[in-house]
Amino acid sequence: SGIGGVASCQQIGIEKTFTAKTAYTYKIITKNGILSFGLDAGIINKQINWKKLTDAGMNDPRIPSNEESKTGFDMSAGIDFLHHKFFAGLSSTHVNRPKLKYETFSYRIARHYYLISGYNISFSESISLQPSVLIKSNAASTQLDLNATISHKYFLLGAGYRIRDAIVLLTGIKLKGFSISYSYDYTTSSLKNYFNGSHEIVLLYLHSKKKSLP
Numbered sequence: 001s002g003i004g005g006v007a008s009c010q011q012i013g014i015e016k017t018f019t020a021k022t023a024y025t026y027k028i029i030t031k032n033g034i035l036s037f038g039l040d041a042g043i044i045n046k047q048i049n050w051k052k053l054t055d056a057g058m059n060d061p062r063i064p065s066n067e068e069s070k071t072g073f074d075m076s077a078g079i080d081f082l083h084h085k086f087f088a089g090l091s092s093t094h095v096n097r098p099k100l101k102y103e104t105f106s107y108r109i110a111r112h113y114y115l116i117s118g119y120n121i122s123f124s125e126s127i128s129l130q131p132s133v134l135i136k137s138n139a140a141s142t143q144l145d146l147n148a149t150i151s152h153k154y155f156l157l158g159a160g161y162r163i164r165d166a167i168v169l170l171t172g173i174k175l176k177g178f179s180i181s182y183s184y185d186y187t188t189s190s191l192k193n194y195f196n197g198s199h200e201i202v203l204l205y206l207h208s209k210k211k212s213l214p
Contacts, residue, residue: 001026006040012198014052018045019074033083038091044074044109046100064103072098074109085120110138118147126153156181165189166197179204 004023009016021042028035047069078091090113097108118132127150134145143165149158156179158170166188172181185198 014049016047016049018047019043021074021076033081036080036082038078038080039075040077041073041075043071044094044098045069045071048102068102070100070102072100072109074098078114085122086118087120088115088117090115110140113137113139127151158183172202177206179206 002025004025005021006023007018007020009018011017019042021040023038023040025036025038027037047067049067050064051067053063073096074093075095076091076093077095078089080087080089092114093112094109095111097111099106099108113136115135116132118130121129121131123129130149130151132147132149134147136143136145144163145160145168146163147158147160147168149156149170154174156170156172156174158168160168160170162168162185166185168183168185170181170183172179179202181202181204183200183202185200187195187197
């Protein structure tokens with residue numbers, strides 16, 4: 001079992017989303033593989049900068065002229081199975097569908113579902129290739145990602161294709177429990193005329209405590 005924390009910040013258009021959560025995992029080791037369960041809980045904050053719309057010439061009186069920020073309680077859960085080099089997982093974010101109430105409207109954040117499966121191909125003790133498939137859905141629309149990542153003791157390189165949406169490039173370094181990675185999504189859909197893609201930076205620290213044998 002293990003305990004961790006995660007914080008993220010995402011900016012899309014006029015909306016900025018910040019989350020801060022505590023996570024817990026529990027593992028069951030069997031003769032067929034490792035079954036893991038995970039749960040996280042914390043806050044989600046969504047800030048909407050309506051001023052960007054009015055500055056762009058959208059003078060609809062129904063649009064507020066100021067910024068609004070609302071916070072709610074948020075939960076996610078998942079399950080993962082590892083069998084030798086094969087792995088598969090199922091998870092859901094916004095399990096409790098937090099409700100955010102703004103000045104002129106309110107809404108519940110939709111649940112998102114993720115199904116992933118992949119295989120680890122080892123070339124040596126320090127280099128491996130991990131092809132994987134990721135299916136994402138919010139019950140209204142579904143996306144399919146095809147990914148491949150080369151992992152080394154000190155670095156990783158990856159690429160992926162989100163069907164009819166984007167090409168993803170990934171790079172990162174690993175050192176003494178820390179890893180930092182950067183990814184760029186290059187839009188290939190019709191949105192590319194209005195959207196220059198997205199950037200993501202992930203900083204991760206993993207601390208493992210060795211147990212002494214009795």
